[in-house]
Amino acid sequence: xxxxxxxxxxxxxxxxxxxxxxxxxDLIPNVALxxxxxxxxxxxxDLVKGRQVVINMMYATCEGLCPAVTSRLVEVHRALxxxxxxxxxxxSITLKPNEDGPAALRAFADMHGALLPGWTFLTGDAFxxxxxxxxxxxxxxxxxxxxxxxxxxxxxxxxxxxxxxxxVTPLASKATVLQHISWADPPKSYEQRMQDNRAxxxxxxxxxxxYGYRKVI
Amino acid sequence: MARILRGxxxxxxxxxxxxxxxxxxxRSVLKxxxxxxxxxxxxxxxxxxxxxxxxxxxxxxxxxxxPTSPATTPFRDTLPVPPPAWPVLLSPLPTEAANIxxxxxxxxxxxxxxxxxxxxxxxxxxxxxxxxxxxxxLPSYMWTFNGQYxxxxxxxxxxxxxxxxxxxxxPEGAQNTTFGVPEITVHLHNGHTASExxxxxxxxxxxxxxxxxxxxxAYAGIDDFGGIGDPREAMHTFWFHDHRAAFTANxxxxxxxxxxxxxxxxxxxxxxxxxxxxxxxxYYGITDIPLILTDKRFCAAANGRNEVFQxxxxxxxxxxxxxxxGKIQPRLTVRRRKYRFRVLNTGPAKAWTLSLIRPxxxxxxxxxxxVDANFTVSPFVLSNTPLNVQVAMRFDIIxxxxxxxxxxxxxxxxxxAQNVGVVVPDPAIGLPIGNVLMRFDVVNxxxxxxxxxxxxxxxxxxxxxxxxxDASFQWEFTLVGGQFLINGLPFDHNxxxxxxxxxxxxxWTLANDVAAGNxxxxxxxxxxxxxxxxxxxxxxxxxxxxxxxxxxxxxxxRRDVYPLPPQNRVVLRMRFRDFVxxxxxxxxxMNHEDDFMMARWDIVETVEELARRRQEIDQRxxxxxxxxxxxxxxxx
Numbered sequence: 001x002x003x004x005x006x007x008x009x010x011x012x013x014x015x016x017x018x019x020x021x022x023x024x025x026d027l028i029p030n031v032a033l034x035x036x037x038x039x040x041x042x043x044x045x046d047l048v049k050g051r052q053v054v055i056n057m058m059y060a061t062c063e064g065l066c067p068a069v070t071s072r073l074v075e076v077h078r079a080l081x082x083x084x085x086x087x088x089x090x091x092s093i094t095l096k097p098n099e100d101g102p103a104a105l106r107a108f109a110d111m112h113g114a115l116l117p118g119w120t121f122l123t124g125d126a127f128x129x130x131x132x133x134x135x136x137x138x139x140x141x142x143x144x145x146x147x148x149x150x151x152x153x154x155x156x157x158x159x160x161x162x163x164x165x166x167x168v169t170p171l172a173s174k175a176t177v178l179q180h181i182s183w184a185d186p187p188k189s190y191e192q193r194m195q196d197n198r199a200x201x202x203x204x205x206x207x208x209x210x211y212g213y214r215k216v217i
Numbered sequence: 218m219a220r221i222l223r224g225x226x227x228x229x230x231x232x233x234x235x236x237x238x239x240x241x242x243x244r245s246v247l248k249x250x251x252x253x254x255x256x257x258x259x260x261x262x263x264x265x266x267x268x269x270x271x272x273x274x275x276x277x278x279x280x281x282x283x284p285t286s287p288a289t290t291p292f293r294d295t296l297p298v299p300p301p302a303w304p305v306l307l308s309p310l311p312t313e314a315a316n317i318x319x320x321x322x323x324x325x326x327x328x329x330x331x332x333x334x335x336x337x338x339x340x341x342x343x344x345x346x347x348x349x350x351x352x353x354x355l356p357s358y359m360w361t362f363n364g365q366y367x368x369x370x371x372x373x374x375x376x377x378x379x380x381x382x383x384x385x386x387x388p389e390g391a392q393n394t395t396f397g398v399p400e401i402t403v404h405l406h407n408g409h410t411a412s413e414x415x416x417x418x419x420x421x422x423x424x425x426x427x428x429x430x431x432x433x434x435a436y437a438g439i440d441d442f443g444g445i446g447d448p449r450e451a452m453h454t455f456w457f458h459d460h461r462a463a464f465t466a467n468x469x470x471x472x473x474x475x476x477x478x479x480x481x482x483x484x485x486x487x488x489x490x491x492x493x494x495x496x497x498x499x500y501y502g503i504t505d506i507p508l509i510l511t512d513k514r515f516c517a518a519a520n521g522r523n524e525v526f527q528x529x530x531x532x533x534x535x536x537x538x539x540x541x542x543g544k545i546q547p548r549l550t551v552r553r554r555k556y557r558f559r560v561l562n563t564g565p566a567k568a569w570t571l572s573l574i575r576p577x578x579x580x581x582x583x584x585x586x587x588v589d590a591n592f593t594v595s596p597f598v599l600s601n602t603p604l605n606v607q608v609a610m611r612f613d614i615i616x617x618x619x620x621x622x623x624x625x626x627x628x629x630x631x632x633x634a635q636n637v638g639v640v641v642p643d644p645a646i647g648l649p650i651g652n653v654l655m656r657f658d659v660v661n662x663x664x665x666x667x668x669x670x671x672x673x674x675x676x677x678x679x680x681x682x683x684x685x686x687d688a689s690f691q692w693e694f695t696l697v698g699g700q701f702l703i704n705g706l707p708f709d710h711n712x713x714x715x716x717x718x719x720x721x722x723x724x725w726t727l728a729n730d731v732a733a734g735n736x737x738x739x740x741x742x743x744x745x746x747x748x749x750x751x752x753x754x755x756x757x758x759x760x761x762x763x764x765x766x767x768x769x770x771x772x773x774x775r776r777d778v779y780p781l782p783p784q785n786r787v788v789l790r791m792r793f794r795d796f797v798x799x800x801x802x803x804x805x806x807m808n809h810e811d812d813f814m815m816a817r818w819d820i821v822e823t824v825e826e827l828a829r830r831r832q833e834i835d836q837r838x839x840x841x842x843x844x845x846x847x848x849x850x851x852x853x
Contacts, residue, residue: 002569165393171707183398187423201315212823214325214799
């Protein structure tokens with residue numbers, strides 16, 4: 001980042017053409033939230049800006065999808081552990097902020113083995129959370145958007161630095177979830193992508209020789 | 218490369234543009250530029266990679282709330298026609314195996330390459346460009362093929378195989394401020410195409426790679442009929458579009474699509490009395506005109522642009538301007554004779570309900586001759602019902618403008634109104650201006666204009682032989698926990714949900730079991746055309762009580778998009794001939810498709826492989842606590 005940009009706000013009306021984060025900042029509400037450690041944060045400025053993040057909605061007493069989703073996220077965290085808290089972050093936002101204070105979220109995270117580096121559980125004002133939920137997960141279908149449970153089965157992956165939004169259901173296979181997260185990875189260098197392309201070609205060649213066509217990859 | 222070489226003294230600037238470590242600098246270009254062979258090719262690719270930061274300035278988004286598009290004066294612009302794509306001689310020449318060192322994306326070898334050596338080459342360069350949707354609007358930033366929206370139209374002939382080289386020069390990283398994803402895989406809808414050229418959703422490739430899609434331009438039934446297959450399987454009106462998993466709506470909304478036409482003796486691309494010709498209106502762009510439909514929403518003017526409002530999240534906000542061939546409410550001067558229009562809905566989600574309206578407000582007839590690229594056995598006339606065009610469907614229609622006096626105008630009406638923004642009296646009785654998609658201005662035929670074609674033949678084609686299925690299978694479309702699913706699962710390109718044997722036929726049932734949902738799913742099946750056998754709808758709370766529905770005229774022939782309204786079941790039969798590999802079935806509402814209402818199914822070569830693969834599926838289902846999908850060791 002250039003030194004000058006440090007002093008230029010990127011939210012509100014200070015958008016300047018060519019400053020790419022303007023658009024993303026507009027799309028992601030910068031609401032005030034509290035973490036499971038009771039630390040006040042701003043959602044966009046402190047948690048999303050310039051980062052690759054994985055976001056889901058849950059609540060502590062949820063017995064439907066939430067435990068399965070959380071356990072899948074624990075697996076995902078394990079697979080990506082070296083990146084977590086460095087260039088990749090996970091956020092679980094409660095759908096019931098009036099019930100889930102920081103302590104309740106901390107207990108939920110602890111129970112699911114989810115007190116892990118780079119993974120933050122979040123609560124806040126109910127209106128702000130709804131605003132966030134709509135901004136991140138809406139289907140543009142009133143029947144489904146007004147039912148918070150419909151947003152419990154989704155993961156939103158954002159890489160703010162490259163303006164990439166991806167979504168996937170956490171109930172897909174672990175490999176699929178990991179792959180979707182990788183779709184928001186920063187662009188690879190020319191050399192890296194040429195190398196990847198060649199490696200993929202070698203893999204395809206082996207598959208076709210074995211099965212007669214591309215079976216797995 | 219020239220651009221970089223000229224940029225003397227801007228070495229650091231080039232590095233910054235790349236935005237990647239280990240990027241290109243001037244000295245390495247100069248050094249590599251002196252080399253020959255593969256190294257030189259690589260360098261030119263690398264230079265092109267650097268240039269992806271060129272082109273129009275990236276757009277600035279206009280927020281999250283859908284804006285009301287600016288006003289546009291009706292009928293200010295004439296209807297543009299996408300120009301025919303120029304054949305080129307590709308360099309490096311296309312090869313059977315992927316030309317990795319030349320910059321081609323990884324793929325399996327082209328199937329039937331030697332049998333269908335491509336004689337016709339086209340290049341489609343995906344890159345940003347500015348497009349003006351209306352003279353009252355400033356240009357919009359789009360992603361287009363060859364700088365044009367809609368893309369130029371490749372005109373092809375059965376028996377003349379082609380290669381279309383899709384090159385990815387889209388901007389990425391900091392240069393991409395759109396919600397498009399600069400990774401593309403292009404599907405020719407609904408080509409009888411080998412898997413490696415079929416634009417499988419996972420086979421997307423990054424800049425600066427290219428991919429050669431090999432189109433045999435042969436009829437289905439190559440193995441059975443020899444030569445170029447069964448001519449009764451002829452299809453004519455195709456379209457190509459990006460199929461990137463999870464981002465198809467975004468990339469298509471930005472403009473990555475176009476039409477692709479294949480001619481044969483019946484439909485030769487001219488109107489002369491040649492052997493076997495149906496002599497339908499047939500001069501491309503003159504009497505045979507694509508009508509490529511989409512809806513768009515525009516931001517207020519800023520930075521010299523009216524940017525298209527970006528698709529965000531799970532649902533496109535929906536447009537409030539109706540766009541035909543890239544223009545809003547255009548007009549077309551037509552002579553008093555028959556014209557053929559190839560109506561195509563490129564989505565992402567809107568369905569069109571069209572009718573032709575006379576100045577007195579009454580509906581004028583249109584004659585449908587082809588549905589989803591397939592001629593119907595007999596033409597059918599819509600005189601008091603509209604033409605329903607769901608996403609990805611094509612209807613070839615004939616309008617006889619001799620029925621209208623010179624100097625009058627007739628209107629193509631869309632059932633839902635767009636936002637026009639200027640007050641205009643109703644152009645026809647009971648026809649508000651917002652419902653007008655476009656206007657036809659009727660004039661007398663000048664002597665130089667082609668004379669009218671003969672009457673439309675009463676019989677256009679003979680149908681291929683009936684399909685006798687070897688097995689049956691059901692695809693259930695549902696929504697659980699906010700996730701669209703097929704057979705209970707979201708799309709996973711690594712997971713195969715059904716396997717069929719090359720050369721076999723099956724009866725498939727499509728079931729819309731979305732509880733409480735009012736969605737219609739236009740289901741598309743890649744690879745071959747199907748024949749609808751029956752349609753029924755659930756009519757009571759008892760989930761097993763259905764009522765048969767009569768098939769509509771457009772459902773009697775061959776199709777590749779099957780409308781699946783709520784609680785409907787459609788039974789269809791299709792064949793799987795000539796090629797093997799990975800194929801897709803999906804809802805073609807691109808928002809649903811991107812939400813992974815899509816499944817992979819495979820065609821395999823041998824019975825042994827079929828049994829093995831089906832057993833793998835059933836083992837996976839068993840582990841998930843589900844009943845088996847197949848009987849008799851996977852053979853049925």
